[in-house]
Amino acid sequence: MKNVGILGATGYAGQQLLGLLRTHSRIKIEFIASHSYGGEEFSSIYENYSREFNKVCISSTQVEENLSKIDLLFIALPHGKAFEITKKALDMGVKVIDLGADFRLDDPDKYEEWYKVPCKGKDILPQAVYGLTELNREKIADSNLVANPGCYPTASLLGVIPLLKNNLIDTDSIIIDAKSGVSGAGRNASIPSLMCECSESIKAYAVGMHRHTPEIEQEAGKISKKEVTLTFTPHLVPMNRGILSVIYAKLREDTKEEELKKIYSDEYQGDKFIRIKDTLPETRWVKGSNYCDISIRVDKRTKRVIIISAIDNLMKGAAGQAVQNMNVMFGFEEAESIDFISIFP
Ligand SMILES: NC(=O)C1=CN([C@@H]2O[C@H](COP(=O)(O)OP(=O)(O)OC[C@H]3O[C@@H](n4cnc5c(N)ncnc54)[C@H](OP(=O)(O)O)[C@@H]3O)[C@@H](O)[C@H]2O)C=CC1
Numbered sequence: 001m002k003n004v005g006i007l008g009a010t011g012y013a014g015q016q017l018l019g020l021l022r023t024h025s026r027i028k029i030e031f032i033a034s035h036s037y038g039g040e041e042f043s044s045i046y047e048n049y050s051r052e053f054n055k056v057c058i059s060s061t062q063v064e065e066n067l068s069k070i071d072l073l074f075i076a077l078p079h080g081k082a083f084e085i086t087k088k089a090l091d092m093g094v095k096v097i098d099l100g101a102d103f104r105l106d107d108p109d110k111y112e113e114w115y116k117v118p119c120k121g122k123d124i125l126p127q128a129v130y131g132l133t134e135l136n137r138e139k140i141a142d143s144n145l146v147a148n149p150g151c152y153p154t155a156s157l158l159g160v161i162p163l164l165k166n167n168l169i170d171t172d173s174i175i176i177d178a179k180s181g182v183s184g185a186g187r188n189a190s191i192p193s194l195m196c197e198c199s200e201s202i203k204a205y206a207v208g209m210h211r212h213t214p215e216i217e218q219e220a221g222k223i224s225k226k227e228v229t230l231t232f233t234p235h236l237v238p239m240n241r242g243i244l245s246v247i248y249a250k251l252r253e254d255t256k257e258e259e260l261k262k263i264y265s266d267e268y269q270g271d272k273f274i275r276i277k278d279t280l281p282e283t284r285w286v287k288g289s290n291y292c293d294i295s296i297r298v299d300k301r302t303k304r305v306i307i308i309s310a311i312d313n314l315m316k317g318a319a320g321q322a323v324q325n326m327n328v329m330f331g332f333e334e335a336e337s338i339d340f341i342s343i344f345p
């Protein structure tokens, strides 16, 4: 049995994490911590937990004194808030999975440039492993600090990895057009996420400047062993959960759609949560699950490959992948407590 704590349990990602860990056969939730609900029962905030989970939240300021009770700390806080507690946890031999962005970028200057806050973890940054499970499974198994990927990078990188590994595309030609449900913005989101502001409408945002751009470029660059510069445009769509990522790239040679499908199937053979599909992915078929559905199309006229991938932002894009990484870190069965299909309708 391993003991875990969740810091940021009251946010969208944190409560999803708690929902998954609650029934994990090898995990005991030692504490849940909140910034504003210290001393309150979790089920008074999220009433779906009534009678099922009656733990009281500790305050986030009490986490340090409780570190000695746990083997692993999940952090689901806004960016910039994970550095200090992560250092303290690692010093005490506690493993950390950070669902935020603080340890995702290898270059602290780049982090400060894109996130506009100081990187206060330069000394521990080299220990961090980028937690895209299918890409870094062995490194994750050996690590004490996992940087859980962003939701858009998860959908986008899983979509392009086989193309990059096999040198099939012109890496300067990648364009990612992605759409997210509103829960991606968190529970404390601002006016643009209010129902009256975003329902019955769809919009692009952070065009040419979204923070996930350097993260996707960094990992794409490592895979293809050269610098990658790409265009990434996110959109907000009026649904609770889900990300649909449509990726365009110029093929270097005249590769057939069937060959690409075979390459994708081979790459993800053995990866339970990646489904290579003939039909086009839809967010409803992954909603509430840890699956990433991927389809491949070739536009023969333009010699472009078009990859479509779908995930649930709170599952494979956040809490589901965090549990998958925890299972890998502790040597548990990788799918334990995340092994279910989408909630439908
Ligand atoms: N939502 C998503 O789809 C995804 C989110 N993530 C990342 O996960 C992290 C959490 O996101 P999400 O759950 O959406 O965000 P929420 O806004 O829903 O939750 C944020 C959590 O952080 C706590 N918090 C807020 N401010 C502070 C502070 N100053 N000090 C300490 N704790 C604080 C909140 O506590 P309280 O409720 O008590 O105020 C809450 O528990 C973020 O880094 C986000 O980028 C990653 C991938 C996907």
Ligand SMILES: CC(=O)N[C@@H](CCC(=O)OP(=O)(O)O)C(=O)O
Residues within 6 Å of the ligand: 079, 099, 100, 101, 149, 150, 151, 180, 181, 182, 183, 184, 185, 186, 211, 212, 234, 236
């Ligand atoms: C719809 C929406 O607003 N989505 C968020 C995704 C944030 C997120 O989860 O990203 P990090 O984990 O990197 O903070 C956004 O675009 O900022």
